[in-house]
Amino acid sequence: MSDILSRLRAIPGLAVVTDTGAMAPHLVDWRKRHYGAALALVFPTDTTSVAAVMQACYETETRVFPQGGNTSVCGGSVPDESGRGIILNLGRMNVIRKLDAEDDSIIVEAGCILQNVQEAAASIERLFPMSLGAEGSCQIGGNIATNAGGTGVLRYGNMRDLVLGLEVVLADGTIWDGLRTLRKNNSGYDLRNLFIGSEGTLGVVTAAALRLFPRPPHFLTAMLAVQGTDAMLALARQLRAAFPGEVSALEIMSHSQMTIVLRHVPGAKLALPDNADWYLLIEISGTTAPEILEERLTTALGHAFGTGTILDAVLASNERQRAELWALRHHVTEGNVKEGMGLTHDIAVPLAQIGPFIAAAQAWLARELPQARPVVVGHLGDGNLHYIAMLSHDDWEKVADKPGLTAHLNHALYDIADDMGGTFSAEHGIGSIHIADMNRYKTTHELNLMRGLKAFLDPKGLLNPGRVLP
Structure with missing residues (x-):
């Protein structure tokens, strides 16, 4: 423990925080449903210092939990409870490196707030179309790590469709510079797409080249x-x-x-x-x-x-x-948090199955958990529904201890979606809460392919352990 802390403190420009009170906001998710512990919270200011942190942690076999705006709803942005790792928060890496109207592109560091990127694009009469309820606090690195969706997917696609290139620091501190703004590049494997949606388990995104669009008048x-x-x-x-x-x-x-x-x-x-x-x-x-x-x-x-x-x-x-x-x-989401306990399901089904899913889910809920009200909000154009079983705080206290209730509800709704050719995670990601669902809904072959990638890029299993992969 003392070895990694002394090595981190020796890295130029790196802020190292070990005070429990100062770390507290970073040890819990914003909905206050997931808690963790850490040896330290570190704030790099550039890619070189991220690489130095990763190298030190690799050599001392210290776990690294990358963190952006900490707006995850799947337990993916806070550390585990072991207290044996560090939080790598990229909030101070918030420079817009290049804004190019002719190329319709912007290169930003991972800690840039989404809303700031939108405003930078607007300043040159361009549009960055990613839009989320948390856009005033979520960060680009986190949006990329979770392959965020949002309200503009119907026309502009999700985050994967908006990323042109990436800069990534690997588990051992190696820096991969893939910050190209090419729209076409057929020269081998698409490494960029390995890291989009990987939730910090394969590498740490430090910067991104993003697509801009002419701003509709x-x-x-x-x-x-x-x-x-x-x-x-x-x-x-x-x-x-x-x-x-x-x-x-x-x-x-x-x-x-x-x-x-x-x-x-x-x-x-x-x-x-x-x-x-x-x-x-x-x-x-x-x-x-x-x-x-x-x-x-x-x-x-x-x-x-x-x-x-x-x-x-x-x-x-x-x-x-x-x-x-x-x-x-x-x-x-703000309203739902105040209303009661919302058991949220981030499902997606083919467009033709939206109506049948809503009907089947409502029938199941009325039969099996009549205390809950169905609350639905979604992106109709891409089949992504946030299907919420909402219970008052009083009703939740009565059923919260019922063995297996939440898992029973989750599996019932996910089974309905799966039978209709859908998925249990459309845009929120896997985090820590959907690990069991990966075992249930992914084939052994799919999981083994993912494990092979993880073993190659993070052989010591230090990057965001306990996330994504069972």
Whole structure:
């Protein structure tokens, strides 16, 4: 223990924190469901110091837990409980190295806050389309490590689609410089993709070259109050057909979810009927003038209005109103934390199976755990639903100690998704809480391939141990 601490303190420019109180915020996830312990918390300021940290830990066989903004919901961003490792926090590596309008690219360090990257892109009339509820605190390195999704996947793809190149420090301190901004590179294996979504188990991302897009001059943002699941799904199909290539977001919130947000989020308000089954948030963007977009939207939705499928709709007429609509969507987690114990399931199914999944999951919940309310929020365009069994704090206390309750619920919902060709983890990752699910839903061959990669890149098993792989 003293050897690794003395070696870390000798690294130029590296802040080494061992005070328990100072480390405390980094030892628990933001939902306060996962806790850990560490020998030290270190803050490098450049890639060279990250490499020095990794080399020291490799030679002393010290565990390393990479950490960004600590916004993980899967227990992947806090250390284990052994207290035998260090937290490598990249928050001080927050330099935007290059911003290039001609190349439509930006090169940033891993500790850059997502919102700061968005704003840097906007400063040259470009768009970095990754958008999350935690964008004011999550960091690019963490977004890459978890292959974050967010609200723009329908049009722009997830994080894997936005990364052009990476700089990564490997377990032994070797630096791989792959910070190219090429759109086409067919020269061998795609090493970049090994590290995206690996949750810090194969290497530490220290910088990234990211894709930018021309910033659309016009946005049309609307929210619809819709009756019926089938009708809501049909509307989404109609909108994708009516605005090919122009729909950037199709987000849904169940009535139960909207009620929670309005009850618990300060300033949240909704100028729509409060009795709709679903609330569908639409964003369309492009070069078409807003008044023409609005006319096309009215035409596309005309039949649904006539049949009563759409109870009402509200269109944002300025940026403030647009922000207010998006705030309803982005603050769902804040509201859910205050509401009770939300047992969240980050599933994805093929688009055609969204309706059947919702029906099957609701039937199971009503039969097996009637104390829980189904709360649904999701990215309709990519099949990713956050299906939440919400219990009041009182009800949770009554059932929390019931043997195997949570695992029984999880497996039931994941089995439904799996039978429909879906997955138990769409965008949140595996972390520590889904290790057993990897054994249940991944084949032995798949797991052995992953273990082979892990053994090659991290032969001593020091990088974020206990995450991703059983």
